[in-house]
Amino acid sequence: DIQMTQSPSSLSASVGDRVTVTCRASQSISTFLNWYQEKPGKAPKLLIYGASSLQSGVPSRISGSGSGTDFTLTISSLQPDDFATYYCQQSYSTPWTFGQGTKVDIK
Amino acid sequence: QLQLQESGPGLVKPSETLSLTCTVSGGSVASHSYYWAWIRQPPEKGLEWIGDIFYGGRTYYNPSLESRLTMSVDTSKNQFSLRLTSVTAADTGVYYCARRAYNSGRLLFDYWGQGTLVTVSS
Numbered sequence: 110d111i112q113m114t115q116s117p118s119s120l121s122a123s124v125g126d127r128v129t130v131t132c133r134a135s136q137s138i139s140t141f142l143n144w145y146q147e148k149p150g151k152a153p154k155l156l157i158y159g160a161s162s163l164q165s166g167v168p169s170r171i172s173g174s175g176s177g178t179d180f181t182l183t184i185s186s187l188q189p190d191d192f193a194t195y196y197c198q199q200s201y202s203t204p205w206t207f208g209q210g211t212k213v214d215i216k
Numbered sequence: 217q218l219q220l221q222e223s224g225p226g227l228v229k230p231s232e233t234l235s236l237t238c239t240v241s242g243g244s245v246a247s248h249s250y251y252w253a254w255i256r257q258p259p260e261k262g263l264e265w266i267g268d269i270f271y272g273g274r275t276y277y278n279p280s281l282e283s284r285l286t287m288s289v290d291t292s293k294n295q296f297s298l299r300l301t302s303v304t305a306a307d308t309g310v311y312y313c314a315r316r317a318y319n320s321g322r323l324l325f326d327y328w329g330q331g332t333l334v335t336v337s338s
Contacts, residue, residue: 143324152220152328153263153312159322196263200323204278209262 115208121216128184130211132197137177141201147194218243220329234300238313246271246291251316254298258309
C-alpha cells in the first residue's frame, strides 16, 4: 500500500494568514493526488484533484501543487469558512489511501 | 444536486455483521460513468477506503477488509450497500458513502454523504 503522510497534524492560524499543508507519498504517484476538506457533521468536500486542479465551486484562494512524492495545499488568505481538517488522498493505485489529516484551527 | 445519505444501525455487537445502505438522490446509481464507494474514519484517525462498486456488480475491495466485506447495488431503489462480517471494536467509526468519478483522467471522490457513526460494542 502507498502510505500518505501529512504535516503538520494540526496548526493554529488567524484569518488572513497564508497556510500551507504538506503531504508526502511513500512512492512516486505522479500527480494522482487529491485534497479534501472535512468539517464536523458535514460531508467531506473535494477541493483539489490531479494535484493542482481546482474542483468546480472551490474558491481560488485554495491551490495545490507538487508531483512525484511531495505535495502542498495552500490557502492564500485564510477565511472563517476554512477552519477544518484537510486530507490528501492518492489515486495512483489501489487501495486508495488517505493522509492522517491536518486540523486547521483558530489561533 | 447529487445527494447521498447513509443509513443503518448505530450499534453492532462484536462478532456480528455491520450492514449499511446509501441512498442516492438527484442522480442514478445505474450510471456507466461512476463507481460507488464506502470510506470510514475510526475515532481520532484518518480516512480509510473500504471499497467501490459499479452498478453492474464489479467491485474493488480494500485487501485489509476483503475477507469480511460484501458490497451490492439495488438499482430499483437507487441504493448501494455494505456488509461487513465478524466485526470488532476496530470497526467502530464514521462510515461515509461517496461517488467515485474521473476528471481529466484522475480518479476522485466528488460527492459524499454526511456519514453515520457505527459503534461496535456489547
